[in-house]
Amino acid sequence: xxxxxxxxxxxxxxxxxxxxxxxxxxxxxxxxxxxxxxxxxxxxxxxxxxxxxxxxxxxxxxxxxxxxxxxxxxxxxxxxxxxxxxxxxxxxxxxxxxxxxxxxxxxxxxxxxxxxxxxxxxxxxxxxxxxxxxxxxxxxxxxxxxxxxxxxxxxxxxxxxxxxxxxxxxxxxxxxxxxxxxxxxxxxxxxxxxxxxxxxxxxxxxxxxxxxxxxxxxxxxxxxxxxxxxxxxxxxxxxxxxxxxxxxxxxxxxxxxxxxxx
Amino acid sequence: xxxxxxxxxxxxxxxxxxxxxxxxxxxxxxxxxxxxxxxxxxxxxxxxxxxxxxxxxxxxxxxxxxxxxxxxxxxxxxxxxxxxxxxxxxxxxxxxxxxxxxxxxxxxxxxxxxxxxxxxxxxxxxxxxxxxxxxxxxxxxxxxxxxxxxxxxxxxxxxxxxxxxxxxxxxxxxxxxxxxxxxxxxxxxxxxxxxxxxxxxxxxxxxxxxxxxxxxxxxxxxxxxxxxxxxxxxxxxxxxxxxxxxxxxxxxxxxxxxxxxx
DNA sequence: CGTTACTTTGAAGCGCGTCAAGTGGTGTGG
DNA sequence: CCACACCACTTGACGCGCTTCAAAGTAACG
Numbered sequence: 001x002x003x004x005x006x007x008x009x010x011x012x013x014x015x016x017x018x019x020x021x022x023x024x025x026x027x028x029x030x031x032x033x034x035x036x037x038x039x040x041x042x043x044x045x046x047x048x049x050x051x052x053x054x055x056x057x058x059x060x061x062x063x064x065x066x067x068x069x070x071x072x073x074x075x076x077x078x079x080x081x082x083x084x085x086x087x088x089x090x091x092x093x094x095x096x097x098x099x100x101x102x103x104x105x106x107x108x109x110x111x112x113x114x115x116x117x118x119x120x121x122x123x124x125x126x127x128x129x130x131x132x133x134x135x136x137x138x139x140x141x142x143x144x145x146x147x148x149x150x151x152x153x154x155x156x157x158x159x160x161x162x163x164x165x166x167x168x169x170x171x172x173x174x175x176x177x178x179x180x181x182x183x184x185x186x187x188x189x190x191x192x193x194x195x196x197x198x199x200x201x202x203x204x205x206x207x208x209x210x211x212x213x214x215x216x217x218x219x220x221x222x223x224x225x226x227x228x229x230x231x232x233x234x235x236x237x238x239x240x241x242x243x244x245x246x247x248x249x250x251x252x253x254x255x256x257x258x259x260x261x262x
Numbered sequence: 263x264x265x266x267x268x269x270x271x272x273x274x275x276x277x278x279x280x281x282x283x284x285x286x287x288x289x290x291x292x293x294x295x296x297x298x299x300x301x302x303x304x305x306x307x308x309x310x311x312x313x314x315x316x317x318x319x320x321x322x323x324x325x326x327x328x329x330x331x332x333x334x335x336x337x338x339x340x341x342x343x344x345x346x347x348x349x350x351x352x353x354x355x356x357x358x359x360x361x362x363x364x365x366x367x368x369x370x371x372x373x374x375x376x377x378x379x380x381x382x383x384x385x386x387x388x389x390x391x392x393x394x395x396x397x398x399x400x401x402x403x404x405x406x407x408x409x410x411x412x413x414x415x416x417x418x419x420x421x422x423x424x425x426x427x428x429x430x431x432x433x434x435x436x437x438x439x440x441x442x443x444x445x446x447x448x449x450x451x452x453x454x455x456x457x458x459x460x461x462x463x464x465x466x467x468x469x470x471x472x473x474x475x476x477x478x479x480x481x482x483x484x485x486x487x488x489x490x491x492x493x494x495x496x497x498x499x500x501x502x503x504x505x506x507x508x509x510x511x512x513x514x515x516x517x518x519x520x521x522x523x524x
Numbered sequence: 525c526g527t528t529a530c531t532t533t534g535a536a537g538c539g540c541g542t543c544a545a546g547t548g549g550t551g552t553g554g
Numbered sequence: 555c556c557a558c559a560c561c562a563c564t565t566g567a568c569g570c571g572c573t574t575c576a577a578a579g580t581a582a583c584g
Contacts (some may be wrong), residue, residue, distance in 0.1 A: 043492075052557075061402045069402040083396070085387055091395050091493040125347050132344070132390075133353050135397045140323045140331040142405040143449035179531065187405035189573055192434045194532065210581085226325045230305075231353040409540075440562065451541055456564065 002027060002051050002103050004077030004165040011164055012130065013123035014236055022113055022120060027051075027073040027103040039052040039080060040094040044086045047107045048082040055100035056176055059092045060184070070185040072135065073097075073158070077165040079131075083110055083124050098137035098176045133231040142187045145226070147196045152225035155206065159215060160232050225238050264289060264313050264365050266339030266427040273426055274496055275385035275394065284375055284382060289365040295358040304357040307349045309369045312342040317362035318438055321354045322446070334397065334445040335359075335420070339427040341393075345372055345386050356511070360438045360441060388496050395493040404449045409458045411446040414487035417468065421477060422494050434476040438500075 015023070030053065033039055035201050039057060057074040058257060071092060080094050086107030114121035134157070138234060141153050158175070178195070179257045180190040188196070205221045207214045215221050242258035268282050268351035277285070292315065295301055301312060301319060319336040333354060336342060342356050348369030376383035396419070403415050418450045420437070424490045441459070442452040450458070467483045477483050 017529090024447045036384065059398075061398070065405065065488075067406045069406040071398045071401045071405075082391055085384075085391060088391075089496065091490075092398060122347075128390075129344055129347060129350075131482075132394050132397065134399060135324070135394065136321075136333045136354060139333045139397060139401045140403060140406060143333075144325065144331040180530085190531090191574080192572055195572095198532085226327075230351075442562085452562090453542080453564090454540055457540090460564085 002053060002077070004053070004075075004167070005051050005079070007253050008077045009123040009127060013126045014119070015123060016119055019119045019123070022117060026109055026113055026138070028106060029104050029226055031104060033057075033100045033102070035096055035098055037096050037100075038093055039096060039100070040090055040092075040227065041101065042091060042093045043089070046081050047175045049083045049086050049107065049110055050102040051105065052076050052221050053101040053103050055096060057096045057100050058181070058185070059093055059094050061092050061224070068184050069187070070181070071138065072131070073185065075158075075161055075165065077168060079124075080128065082128055084128060086111065097132075097228050101152050109215050118123050123153050130234050134256070135255055138185075141187075147188055147192055148199060150188070151182065151193065151196050152200065152205065153168045154186055155213060155215065156218070156222055156225050156227035156229075157232065159213070159218075160229050163262050171216060171218065172212060174211055174214040175208065176211050217244040219235075264315060264339070265426045266315070266337075266429070267341070269311050270339045271385040273438045274326060275388045276507060277385060278380070278381055281385070284379060288367045288371055290368060290371075291366050293364050293366060295319075295364070297358055297360055299358050299362075300355055301358060301362070301364065302352055302354075303355060304355045305351070308343050308348050308349050311345045311367045311369065311372055313367065314340050315363040315365050317358060317360040319358050319362050320443070320447070321356050323354050326435040330446050331445070331449070334393070335447065336398065336430060337420075337423055337427065337428055341389065342385075346390060348373065348407055359412050359443055374418065382514050383464050392494065392496050393494070399493050400447075409448075409450050409454055410461060411487055412450070413444065413455065413458050414462065414467065414483050414490050416444070416448055417477065418480070418484055418487050418489035418491075419494065421460060421475070421480075422491050424495075427514055433478060433480065436469065436473055437475040438473050 004068050006015065006023055009015055009023075010020070031050075033055075040046070042061070054076055056076075057080070058070045059071045059072040059074065060068050060082075062068045073105075076093065080102070081088055081090055083105075088107075114124060127165075137157070143182055145153060155175075159168050159173050162173045167173060178190075179193040183190045183193040184189075189217065197208060201208065204216065204222075205224060207216070221227070264285065267524045268285055269276065271277055271283070272287075293312075295317075302308070304323070314336050316338055318338075319342070321334040321336065322330050324330045336356065342354055342364070343350055345367075350369075354468075374384060394426045399419070403412055407415060417437075421430050421435050424435045429435060440452075441455045443449075445452045445455040448455075459468075459470060463470065465486075466478065467486060469478070483489070
């Protein structure tokens with residue numbers, strides 16, 4: 001059932017045929033949500049995981065005065081909360097940005113399946129790490145890039161992620177987000193998102209019409225965005241490179257005594 | 263040896279005496295780093311974890327043109343990378359902000375210890391989840407708060423985290439950061455950090471002198487910052503509350519058919 | 525075909541960045 | 555012991571990027 005999730009996990013961690021079957025059998029039920037409906041509320045204690053089957057959602061935080069920040073987009077194949085620990089008290093809400101269909105997986109089933117299959121366990125760990133890497137990149141995106149760069153970077157990320165689940169062709173994908181949705185994700189007002197989009201359009205970097213995003217020259221957009229996709233691709237298996245010596249093993253030479261401790 | 267880590271894990275997940283012993287024995291060697299020295303470089307493939315024993319460090323990302331964003335502060339007891347998967351290709355660098363002493367733990371030792379002790383495994387999972395929660399909060403902090411709120415929020419987080427490892431008394435702690443270090447973490451220029459600090463001082467919300475931060479009225483600062491510490495406290499064990507029904511189980515009533523799929 | 529929601533455009537204002545000069549504390553070398 | 559250099563902090567002036575408010579235009583949907 002969860003095609004996109006399986007495709008993504010297989011791509012990054014490798015799954016056996018048995019593992020794929022086990023994942024399919026994990027899904028007990030599916031659920032529908034309308035646009036703007038909350039899948040999860042901040043403070044909920046989850047005993048199951050939901051996986052996005054179709055549609056887009058977002059994780060967001062809200063202040064008492066109504067200001068909102070989208071901290072992640074959830075695309076088909078994405079998991080709505082950490083699939084590793086139950087019960088899981090979440091510190092964010094999840095809302096559907098389009099009509100969404102999800103698969104519900106019981107937490108105990110999840111854990112026992114991960115116990116039976118090291119491959120599935122590893123796949124979910126890697127996926128959780130990848131999610132954390134995206135979160136780090138979003139912090140940096142909002143913290144140090146200009147409006148133009150932020151939106152360009154977001155678009156680069158989205159098409160790359162959609163590509164990993166087979167939902168983007170070479171240079172275009174659907175983008176079912178309002179300019180306000182974009183603004184809340186990159187920390188800009190909707191008005192300024194509008195002006196920035198027109199700037200990107202005028203530069204020939206994107207076309208965006210009727211929820212269809214096209215990137216005629218990905219390398220150009222990537223360069224504007226300072227986009228480096230390595231945070232999105234955690235390769236499977238041992239990736240150790242003997243030619244590369246980590247900094248943490250290189251320091252013996254300069255290592256000296258302490259001068260003062262904080 | 264890693265007192266602060268053990269204290270933190272015990273506080274959030276609960277550790278048996280055996281687990282604490284096992285953690286202590288995990289440490290094979292320690293290392294010293296000077297201020298501004300890199301512990302980890304972006305792109306390194308780690309086969310071990312480092313734990314901060316003393317001093318402060320930061321995770322950061324850097325663009326080609328030199329702009330830097332600090333995406334996390336590492337305090338005593340914090341782990342420098344994810345302790346769950348090896349080899350681990352990291353997408354950020356880690357730099358000492360003060361002289362730092364770290365404990366080095368071999369990745370295989372880490373994993374086999376986690377296999378032998380479910381308590382230790384659970385503790386590191388929860389700690390990893392807590393780190394991810396902090397990252398989400400940082401994204402929101404930089405994305406939607408004003409300069410005044412951002413810095414106030416950061417200070418609230420720091421004292422709360424230091425308190426968890428026993429390095430802050432009731433209303434004060436050391437803050438061995440330059441104003442530039444602060445600015446790179448909250449996405450502001452050092453000059454504006456300076457002005458904002460003086461604003462906070464003038465409001466009587468903080469005193470900050472000779473790397474000593476004092477918060478005379480924590481509730482007042484928390485209110486300015488819109489700080490809610492729940493993202494920092496993942497309680498141990500089943501926290502399920504039967505009186506609270508998650509949104510994802512509440513939707514049957516409004517659940518309707520799809521209108522359109524993205 | 526009317527209504528609603530999203531996008532677009534303009535004008536005004538503020539928060540924050542940048543540049544630049546000056547201050548104070550700390551360690552260093554003569 | 556003093557002079558100097560260095561670094562972090564401070565302060566002022568100016569400008570830009572982005573926000574806000576407001577209104578008009580346009581596409582989607584019942």
